[in-house]
């Protein structure tokens with residue numbers, strides 16, 4: 566069974582992804598990062614999650630701020646005042662062993678075996694790569710929820726150009742994209758398309774997911790592009806379960822790190838080598854640009870059913 570580590574700023578759709586991942590793969594660890602909520606809160610949320618589902622999964626605390634920029638405010642308007650819909654009292658503390666050491670040691674000790682699923686800003690992954698460049702060689706695969714490329718009319722959700730996870734630490738994302746790791750990217754182009762209703766969540770009989778998603782659903786319904794709730798992060802697991810449900814392209818990718826397009830994920834627009842070519846010699850990553858919505862939803866909702 567595939568061994569996965571999920572790196573997360575655990576908010577509502579992250580919780581769907583972690584639950585889904587824990588049901589279909591061998592989830593060996595959760596590493597937290599600043600993003601939807603602080604790294605401390607994400608650590609508490611991850612512990613709450615594991616305790617609720619009685620999962621003996623270790624939680625590790627990662628970066629509390631982006632590499633270069635000051636941390637942006639947590640997304641409490643989307644994910645609620647604690648990142649998990651603000652419905653549970655959280656009795657857990659924010660102490661946990663170091664996530665970056667855990668990521669490096671685990672990947673180093675199990676070369677070619679560990680899939681890392683990054684569903685928050687890419688700060689931990691960039692630091693791991695900086696400290697241990699062979700991380701790129703030893704990892705089996707990195708699967709990212711992040712970015713927006715303009716396919717299917719889907720652009721940014723933080724600006725006209727940028728998606729939240731990439732925007733929140735563009736320098737880290739650009740380091741990761743330039744690495745030689747095998748990377749698959751699930752951008753908004755596909756994640757915006759897979760939306761589920763409150764009723765569909767209720768039908769899973771999963772009280773935890775039902776309770777935490779109320780706030781997020783209310784927020785989603787106020788957004789023009791959503792008719793229901795997008796479960797962005799869960800698409801990383803869906804891809805690994807059934808890659809045939811996705812249309813992909815192979816391209817090198819970079820991230821704009823400052824200016825009005827900060828956080829934009831960019832790919833070459835044609836085959837030409839430009840005089841000043843920022844993609845020269847870079848590995849081509851797998852970028853998902855379309856998805857079989859029904860196939861993904863069916864497997865996700867059936868798997869979540871209790």
Ligand code: BDR
Pocket residue numbers: 576577578579601640643684685710722728729730797798
């Ligand atoms: C991403 O941003 C976060 O709010 C979600 O958890 C997801 O990872 C979508 O842009």
Ligand code: CA
Pocket residue numbers: 573574575576578579601684685798
């Ligand atoms: Ca997330």
